[in-house]
Amino acid sequence: MLRRIEKKYIERIKNVLxxxxxxxxVLLLSFFWQDAVSLRDLTPIIMDEENSYIPEADDLVRPRYxxxxxxxxxxxxFAADEPHESGTIxxxxxxxxxxxxxxxxxxxxxxxxxxxxxxxxxxxxxxxDYNIPLLEYLxxxxxxxxxxxxxxxGMTSIGFSSASSENLFFVNRQTxxxxxxxxxxxxxxxxxxxxxxxxxxxxxxxxxxPYYNMSDIxxxxxxxxxxxxxxxxxxxxxxxxxxxxxxxxxxxxxxSGFFSSGLDFVRKITENKGAVLYMYGTSQSLIINEDGxxxxxxxxxxxxxxxxxxxGSLDTATEYIATHGGWENIYGSGYVPYLKDAHTITxxxxxxxxxxxGLEYDGAEVQYTEGELLSAxxxxxxxxxxxxxxxxxxxKEQNEEENMQxxxxxxxxxxxxxxxxxxxxxxxxxxxxxxxxxxxEMTADVSSIRFCCMRDRENDPLKIRPAWxxxxxxxxxxxxxxxxxxxxxxxxxxxx
Amino acid sequence: xxxxxxxxxxxxxxxxVFSSVPAFAATSLAKDPYITVVSPTKxxxxxxxxxxxxxxxxAPRTIRMxxxxxxxxxxxxxxxxxxxSSRSLSxxxxxxxxLDPGVYCVNISTLNSAGRAIYASEIYVKVQKRTSDSVKxxxxxSQNSSSSFWATLLKKLLG
Numbered sequence: 001m002l003r004r005i006e007k008k009y010i011e012r013i014k015n016v017l018x019x020x021x022x023x024x025x026v027l028l029l030s031f032f033w034q035d036a037v038s039l040r041d042l043t044p045i046i047m048d049e050e051n052s053y054i055p056e057a058d059d060l061v062r063p064r065y066x067x068x069x070x071x072x073x074x075x076x077x078f079a080a081d082e083p084h085e086s087g088t089i090x091x092x093x094x095x096x097x098x099x100x101x102x103x104x105x106x107x108x109x110x111x112x113x114x115x116x117x118x119x120x121x122x123x124x125x126x127x128x129d130y131n132i133p134l135l136e137y138l139x140x141x142x143x144x145x146x147x148x149x150x151x152x153x154g155m156t157s158i159g160f161s162s163a164s165s166e167n168l169f170f171v172n173r174q175t176x177x178x179x180x181x182x183x184x185x186x187x188x189x190x191x192x193x194x195x196x197x198x199x200x201x202x203x204x205x206x207x208x209x210p211y212y213n214m215s216d217i218x219x220x221x222x223x224x225x226x227x228x229x230x231x232x233x234x235x236x237x238x239x240x241x242x243x244x245x246x247x248x249x250x251x252x253x254x255x256s257g258f259f260s261s262g263l264d265f266v267r268k269i270t271e272n273k274g275a276v277l278y279m280y281g282t283s284q285s286l287i288i289n290e291d292g293x294x295x296x297x298x299x300x301x302x303x304x305x306x307x308x309x310x311x312g313s314l315d316t317a318t319e320y321i322a323t324h325g326g327w328e329n330i331y332g333s334g335y336v337p338y339l340k341d342a343h344t345i346t347x348x349x350x351x352x353x354x355x356x357x358g359l360e361y362d363g364a365e366v367q368y369t370e371g372e373l374l375s376a377x378x379x380x381x382x383x384x385x386x387x388x389x390x391x392x393x394x395x396k397e398q399n400e401e402e403n404m405q406x407x408x409x410x411x412x413x414x415x416x417x418x419x420x421x422x423x424x425x426x427x428x429x430x431x432x433x434x435x436x437x438x439x440x441e442m443t444a445d446v447s448s449i450r451f452c453c454m455r456d457r458e459n460d461p462l463k464i465r466p467a468w469x470x471x472x473x474x475x476x477x478x479x480x481x482x483x484x485x486x487x488x489x490x491x492x493x494x495x496x
Numbered sequence: 497x498x499x500x501x502x503x504x505x506x507x508x509x510x511x512x513v514f515s516s517v518p519a520f521a522a523t524s525l526a527k528d529p530y531i532t533v534v535s536p537t538k539x540x541x542x543x544x545x546x547x548x549x550x551x552x553x554x555a556p557r558t559i560r561m562x563x564x565x566x567x568x569x570x571x572x573x574x575x576x577x578x579x580x581s582s583r584s585l586s587x588x589x590x591x592x593x594x595l596d597p598g599v600y601c602v603n604i605s606t607l608n609s610a611g612r613a614i615y616a617s618e619i620y621v622k623v624q625k626r627t628s629d630s631v632k633x634x635x636x637x638s639q640n641s642s643s644s645f646w647a648t649l650l651k652k653l654l655g
Contacts, residue, residue, distance in 0.1 A: 071631075072543045114635045121631055163633045180636070204544070210591055217550045217589060219534035228548070228591055420550075420587045427585065439585060 052322040053331070057140065057314050060339040060357070062090055063126035070204050071122030071162070075211040075225055078203070079363060080126070081336075089203075093126050096195055097158050098143040100168035105184040107147060115171065115178040121163035122200050128156050130342040131174050136310050152179050162200060165193035217420055220443040230416040230451045232482070234362040236465040239393040241292020242329060245276050251288060257324055258286045258296050291461060293371070293389035296324070300347045300384050308380055310342065313353040317376040320383040321357075330374075333393035335359040335366065337374070345377060352379035361393075361453045367469055369479065369489050370457040391455060391464060416482035419449050422468050425485050433490055434476050447473045454479050456489050528606040528615035530555035534587075536602065542623045545595040551588040551604055553581055560613070562603040563592055566620070571601065578607070597625045 062080040066089055069075050080090035119125065131154040138145060157171040166189045167180040183189055209230060214222040243254055252263060255278045259266050269277040274290030284298040308316075321327060330337050340358030344351055357374040359366040366373065368389070377385035423430075423446075427439045436442045454467035456479070466482035475493025480486060535550040536542070549561060562576040574595075579588040600621050605613035 070544055072546075074544065074546065074548075110636065117635050118633060121633065163631050164635075165632075167636070210546075210548075212548060216535050216548060217587070219532065219550075219552055228589055418589065420589060424583065424585045424587060 053327050054318050054322045055327060055337065057311050057318070060314070060318070060337060061128075061132065061137075061140075061311075062338060064129045064338075065127060066090065066093055067125045067127060068200060068203050068208075069119065069121070069123045069125075070200065071120075073212060073216055076203070076208040077211060077225075078208075079360075090126065092199060093124060093158075094141060094143075096160065096192065096199070097168055098141070099188070099192055099195075100160070100181060100183055101138065101143050101145045101149075103183045103185055103188045104145060104147045104149075104168075104181040107149060107151065107179060107181040109151075110169075110178045110180050112176070112178055115169055115180075118161045118164045118167070119159060119169070121161050122197075123159060123161035123163070124196070124200065125157050125159035125171075129340055131156050131172060132342075133310050134170065140311050147181070149181070155179075160192075160196055162193065162196050165189055165196055214443060214446065218423075218443050220440050222444050222446060224447055224449070226419050226449050227451070228420075229418050230482075231413040232362070232364060232416060232451065232466060233413055234364045234453055234466040234482075236463060237361075237393050238463045239333065239391040240462065242325070242388070242390045242392050243288050243292050243294055245274065245288055245290055251276060254288065254294070254325075255286055259284060291389075291457075292391075293387070294325075296386040298382075298384055300350055300352075300379050301382055308352055308378060310353065313378040314339070314342070314355060316378045316381055316383065317353075317355045320376060320378075320386065321374065321388075324386060325388050329390060329392055330359065332395055333390070334396050335361055335393075347379065347384075350379050352377060352384070354378075361464060364451055364453045364466065366455065366464060367452040367467075367479075368455045368457055369477075369491060391462065393464070414483075416451060416466060416468070417480075417485040419468055422449075422470075422480050422485045426480065426487055429487055430470075430478060433478065434472050434474070445473050447471050451482065454488065459489065525605070525613060525616035527617050528557070530557060531559065531604060531606060531615065531617065533602070533604055533617055533619055536619055536621045538619055540619075540621045542595075542621060545597075545623055546591055546593040547595060547600065547602070547621055547623070549588070549590045549592065549602055553586050553588065555584060556582045558607045559588060560603075560605045560607055561588065561590065562605070564601045564603065565595075566599040566601050574600075595623045597623050599623075 064080075065077040066080060066082075067075060067077055078089050080088060082089040084092045134149055134152045134155050137143075137155070138149070152170055152172075154172050154174070155170040156173045157169075159169045159171070160167070161169075166183050168183075170179045170181075171177075172179075183192065210228045211225040212228060214220065214224050214226045217226060217228070243250070245251055255266070255268075255276075256263050259278070259280050261280075263278070265280065267279045269279070271277060276288045278286040278288075282299075284296075286294065286296045288294045318327075327337070337357050337359055339355060341354070341356035343354055345354045346352070354377050355375060356372050359373055371389055372387050373389055375385075375387045376383050417425075423443065424439070427442055431437065431439075431442050434442070434445070436445060448469075448471040450469050452467055452469050453464045454469065455461065455464045465488075467488060468480045468482055468485075470478045470480070472478075476490065477493075478490040479488045481488055530553060532552040532554075533550075534552050535548045547563075549563070551559065551561070553559065558578060558580040560576060560578050563574045565572045565574055575590075575592060577590070581588075600623060602619045602621065604617045606615040608614050
């Protein structure tokens with residue numbers, strides 16, 4: 001009897017145990033499923049890879065500006081995307097250049113003085129901020145050459161002049177070399193001459209901002225170009241940091257995209273100054289800073305003699321950016337990205353490219369007082385360094401855009417303080433900063449004066465504002481509020 | 497014969513002296529020592545229909561810029577405006593566009609507190625019809641260029 005009762009209890013205990021085990025199994029499985037869901041959440045960067053927008057190389061590789069010299073000491077700068085007929089002004093200038101290249105008879109290196117003399121007449125120059133391998137540029141733009149142009153390795157400018165319409169000119173500012181390619185077909189020369197004259201006359205009769213040599217405005221010898229005035233639609237805008245180190249989940253999500261094996265074997269260190277450092281051995285490291293910027297680097301893999309072409313490397317960089325932060329935040333903020341700098345880099349026997357991207361906002365170049373906005377080092381198919389420091393701006397809503405269109409129609413642009421007034425109002429301060437004695441000496445020492453949207457990384461990092469940026473011949477940079485002309489920031493030349 | 501030469505020489509001197517008379521005759525006021533007309537320069541020739549006026553002021557001043565078209569019979573006012581600055585250094589700048597070929601005069605007058613001109617400067621400029629389309633320069637036929645061409649050709653031939 002006692003044994004039967006005992007057996008009964010044992011059976012009950014067994015049943016309870018089975019139920020407990022079942023419930024435990026369900027609980028564990030639910031944890032597992034939950035983990036699986038979070039794992040999916042952790043990899044959106046990789047998941048979005050295929051759907052992420054990647055800009056075309058041609059959208060990024062475009063001239064910083066197209067300089068029109070009207071031949072009488074009056075100049076103007078047009079943005080590459082300035083509308084012209086059914087396309088852009090860049091399309092038109094490129095099309096004229098393609099006609100020259102397709103009909104070329106010969107090419108030769110010329111003297112700087114010859115180039116300068118010819119271009120002092122009515123002429124057009126499209127100027128890039130970096131050196132582009134010429135043959136790659138031609139291939140990328142489907143431009144066929146009638147002659148071998150391998151003697152011209154790279155170029156930073158392409159130009160033509162109405163006073164010498166049988167020639168197309170290439171300049172390489174890095175090597176200070178000048179080339180011309182010559183067309184000898186009289187009919188073609190006449191046709192090209194007509195197109196050039198027509199283009200210049202059309203732009204001259206349009207509404208443009210006149211630029212003069214500084215000497216014509218100030219009376220002080222200086223051939224740097226200065227606008228007489230500046231109208232703009234750019235306004236001050238406040239934004240947010242792109243990455244936050246306070247949100248653990250977001251931080252892990254961002255970091256996991258950089259380490260292919262996930263974060264299991266990655267050391268995470270929170271630094272006293274607020275940055276979070278992720279390290280995978282000594283080969284990969286990622287720093288996400290408190291200010292919302294990130295810096296990633298990894299060792300160059302030991303491929304023997306890796307060397308890359310310009311456009312192939314650029315594609316690698318743009319694809320990498322698409323999967324590591326993406327381009328959406330950039331376009332979504334109203335920025336227009338472009339390639340700002342490109343130069344070759346070496347590591348041992350490997351050669352790669354350093355690419356730096358710039359942004360335009362409301363037609364003005366975004367300039368940081370410190371650091372790069374977006375850059376990548378590329379060796380072959382490997383990105384070894386990546387920096388990203390963006391201010392995310394509020395999306396322009398439909399209504400706002402409509403209002404802006406109305407404003408445009410009403411001609412509601414504002415005028416910045418004229419650059420000559422910025423100089424005269426501030427010359428005593430500038431003279432003190434750059435240790436120069438007089439207004440005349442200071443004016444002679446200005447190498448560039450440009451309108452931009454400035455981000456003061458030190459004093460006001462969550463805002464971009466319209467500003468004048470003046471660069472002195474020793475590299476000293478000064479920023480002034482575009483409306484009031486007040487000095488906002490200055491920094492001495494960077495010493496490499 | 498020598499009399500004829502003397503007459504021609506006299507005529508030339510007469511022309512030289514009196515051709516510049518309008519520039520002085522148009523204003524009897526002295527130049528302001530604190531005002532410098534940077535642009536346009538005296539007797540400049542403009543090849544497009546625009547003129548840049550840039551005036552440097554090295555003392556607080558009120559100035560009036562007047563821009564006239566000069567014809568044989570009269571002077572026609574095209575634009576006039578006042579500009580005041582209380583700073584010890586400032587510039588007045590203006591671009592005048594859409595000008596027809598002809599002779600123009602820029603008058604910069606310094607005004608006193610009653611608005612009367614006390615100093616004045618005048619600069620004459622000539623606006624020409626645009627001819628740059630037909631301007632051709634040939635800087636590549638120099639010795640330097642041809643040697644460069646042959647050097648390039650030789651380099652190509654010899655690899």
